[in-house]
Amino acid sequence: MAPQMFSWSKTFHRVTGGKIQVNYQSIGSGAGAAQFLEKKLDFGASDVPMPRDKYQQAAGRFVQFPVIIGSIVLVYNLPEIAYSKTGMYLNLTSEVISLIYMGEIKQWCDPRIKALNPGLADKLPCKDIVAVHRSDGSGTTAAFTLYLTRAYQPWNQTVGWGYTVNWPADEKAKGTGAKGNEGVSQAVLQTPYSIGYVEFAYWAKNKDKYDRVGGVAFIRNDNDGMYYFPTAENVAMGAAAGLERYTRKYGAKPAPDADWNPVSIEFTNPPRGYPILSFVYVFLWKDYAAEGYGDAATKAALLKEFFKWVLTEGQKQDNVVEGYIPLPSEVAKIGLEALNHIKP
Amino acid sequence: MLGFLLVVLLIPYLIAAYGLLFVKLRWGLRLFGAFIVATIGLLTAMFLVEAYPIIARDGVAVFFQTRWDPVRESYGVLQALTGTVLTSAVAMALAMPMAIGVAVTINEILPARLRGIFGSLVDLTATMPTVIFGLWGLFVLGPFLKDAVNSVSRYLVGDDVMTSPYTLFTAGVLLAIMITPYAAAVIREGYALVPKPVEEAIYAVGATRFEAAFIKLRYVRNYILGGFFLALGRAMGETVAVAMVVGGNFSRFTTNILESGITISSLIALIFESGITISSLIALQFPNAASYQYMVPALFAGALLLTLFGLAINAVAIYIIQRGQI
Secondary structure, eight states, X not given: OHHHHHHHHHHHHHHTXXXXXXXXXXXXXXXXXXXXHTTSSSOEEESSOOOHHHHHHTTTTEEEEEEXXXXXXXXEEOGGGOHHHHSOOOEEOHHHHHHHHTTSOOBTTOHHHHHHOTTTGGGOOOOBOEEEEESSOOHHHHHHHHHHHHHOHHHHHHTOOSSSOOOHHHHHSOOEEESHHXXXXXXXXXXXXXXXXXXXXXXXXXXXHHHHHEEEOEEEOTTTOOEEOOOHHHHHHHHHHHHHHHHHHHSSOOOTTSOOHHHHHHHSSOSSSOSOEEEEEEEEEXXXXXXXXXXXXXXXXXXXXXXXXXXXXXXXXXXXXTTOBOOOHHHHHXXXXXXXXXXX | OHHHXXXXXXXXXXXXXXXXXXXXXXXXXXXXXXXXXXXXXXXXXXXXXXXXXXXXXXXXXXXHOOOXXXXXXXXXXXXXXXXXHHHHHHHHHHHHHHHHHHHHIIIIISOHHXXXXXXXXXXXXXXXXXXXXXXXXXXXXXXXXXXXXXXXXXXXXXXXXXXXXXXHHHHHHHHHHHHHHHHHHHHHHHHHTSOXXXXXXXXXXXXXXXXXXXXXXXXTHHHHHHHXXXXXXXXXXXXXXXXXXXXXXXXXXXXXXXXXXXXXXHHHHHHTSOBOOHHHHHHHHGGXXXXXXXXXXXXXXXXXXXXXXXXXXXXXXXXXXXHHTO
């Protein structure tokens, strides 16, 4: 999320004629949420909503809403079937991805992978799969494991989801880790027969390099049975469908001061569209004066102005960093409404 | 906690400085010495206090477990300690010959006017930010080592032993390159201090240049030992660069040891797998640790273990030096 926040803060500084400077630092999702609650920060941003136990500490006193969509893609290094050679990308499902990271599917020529890829079946090599994951705690891992938890029941029982999980492939197969999206990205490029998950943006930047050694996978949406390529349209379709499902299930749009964990669960593995989504959530206090911030009125006014800009102008293609996806307008509305809760 | 530490540390420091400058030099120096010992003691105490919740919950098991499963709030740091020991061992084994080689080359072989330049260049590598070494390890050293090790292993055992470029071995080699200047600096200083009469005596009995270097190295073995422990401390404590190349597999240790027991071959196989060290575990997991109930205490338990381990190694070093009178 960092590149997008930096870019917004810079552009906003420019469009306000250099009057307003928003400082954003990338300190990690968990730390962002924790330090926001300790009032060390004026606002927080995170790849996951406020965790439930932390939400309860401050329930009703703060708002949270999404500001941009990220997506997670599965990249692989398989020289035999590289896109540059075959013109085809692999098809994967939540079940096969889970089984790879659970160390149950150990080789690329496994019949369960072949069954999804009839066109490539005879070319898949009988080589051990190197499953690459993040070694640092990260929102990317949280969103990825949340997807597997929702989409494949056995994953929920054996692994679960969070910033860091205990990867069974580390013990049972050739699992390995790397630091940051850059690290995973680099490890997959450097390791033949590997697979890894990275933020959409890190694949978009290195697309040509991946096409030379392997590629990026089509993921099947288990709800409608279609395979989706990670394009901006398919990801946005997923987000809109997720919101629709939430609204149908709970009878109303998510409230900005509610616990957003159920919301993120409904957004994950949506009824249609590319299924692995992640949102960047922003946390703001409802009443900065009551929370003990100095100069509260100005602070609240500036934050409202900035996020109003982010949710409107900031969503235009020119202001969105490559690899991130603007919010569908009905999702952006939730944030705009949240800003009304903030006392001036 | 921080304020308390500041008061506890700052006041003795000021008293010691006052004593040193205005009362009596000897007392001031003694106070400073005591102050350093107190700092280490307080730091260990702080780690113990911070780690207390998980020690209260799991007992000493946290030091003997190898699982790292935040979802189930189950933590162990043994695999990280193993990683620290293995990477440091690889690093020291490679770095000491290099450091001695550098010291001898600078003092014996290079022409006198190049010695200063070459020496400063070696010292300069010690001041390079470690993240630069990390990036180099990520993009250059890791992929290179993988190809090199695999081409040798294909010849020897007929199979690739290094499936990923980022392993404990990669971290060890990177550390060796990073710590060589530290050890070399200490050894070089000692080497240059060999008294002229001793040097003349060595040549007077007809020693060749190689023999002379060898005798002089034995003469300065205390410096070599000093350089060894300084470099070892650096190797055990390095975080950023190691975190970037060590892989970050938190549970490989269990598999290898459970499958084949603690044997030389299982340890060697472990070196070529991705793993984790205590310092890199702390660096990688700390940013999001506050989201979990017991992860912060578990990381402090790791820090405590590393401190105690470091103290134990230094105690052994002091014992060797005193007993052997070398």
